[in-house]
Amino acid sequence: MTKAVTAGRPFKQDSTLSKGKILSLAMRLIEEEGEKAASFRALAKKLDVTPMAVSHHVGNRQLMLEGLIARAFYGVGSEPKGDAPTEQLRFLLARYCDRVLKHPNLFKCVLADPRLIEGELFLLTDLIKSYVRKTTKGDNDNALLNLIVDYTHGFALSVSAAPSPPQLTTDDYLRSLDWILERLDS
Numbered sequence: 001m002t003k004a005v006t007a008g009r010p011f012k013q014d015s016t017l018s019k020g021k022i023l024s025l026a027m028r029l030i031e032e033e034g035e036k037a038a039s040f041r042a043l044a045k046k047l048d049v050t051p052m053a054v055s056h057h058v059g060n061r062q063l064m065l066e067g068l069i070a071r072a073f074y075g076v077g078s079e080p081k082g083d084a085p086t087e088q089l090r091f092l093l094a095r096y097c098d099r100v101l102k103h104p105n106l107f108k109c110v111l112a113d114p115r116l117i118e119g120e121l122f123l124l125t126d127l128i129k130s131y132v133r134k135t136t137k138g139d140n141d142n143a144l145l146n147l148i149v150d151y152t153h154g155f156a157l158s159v160s161a162a163p164s165p166p167q168l169t170t171d172d173y174l175r176s177l178d179w180i181l182e183r184l185d186s
Helices: 019-033 040-047 051-058 061-072 085-102 104-112 120-136 141-161 170-185
Strands: none
Touching (some): 019 040, 019 051, 019 104, 040 051, 051 061, 061 104, 085 104, 085 141, 085 170, 120 141, 120 170, 141 170
16 A cells, blocks of 8 residues: 655655755855845755745845855954964955855855845954054054955955956965055064
């Protein structure tokens, strides 16, 4: 005798859908095709579930994007390597640029909606401020901070706007950052 198949939710032990699986697929779709490719409907179709099942696991679109950004930028706000403040600042900014280069389409989401800047990105901002202050010894730290932040955002913007794959590298970014940091030691 065969068991009748009924409509409805799958049994819990039969379910393989998870937030992690959805976020991994969403990240891949965004990086391959852009943010719009990761709609709940598209995700559901690729996962062979309903859009409501996707929503059940990741919440709304804003929460899904926040989860993706938290994954992509995990650790960027942690303490940097290096002995001197300029080395530590360089390390922090290089780590950030590496992530932007790896996830340029996701970074476009951050540019489009600044509410997505939270968690690790807030920690990174605070660390950058503290290391800039250490490098300037209080002299013109706001001017240097603005210069570095503007340069870094300009680099990130050009990476995210570039054709895929990005033609720029973290080394390209660091050459100009090093030029700025060398002038601090003079």
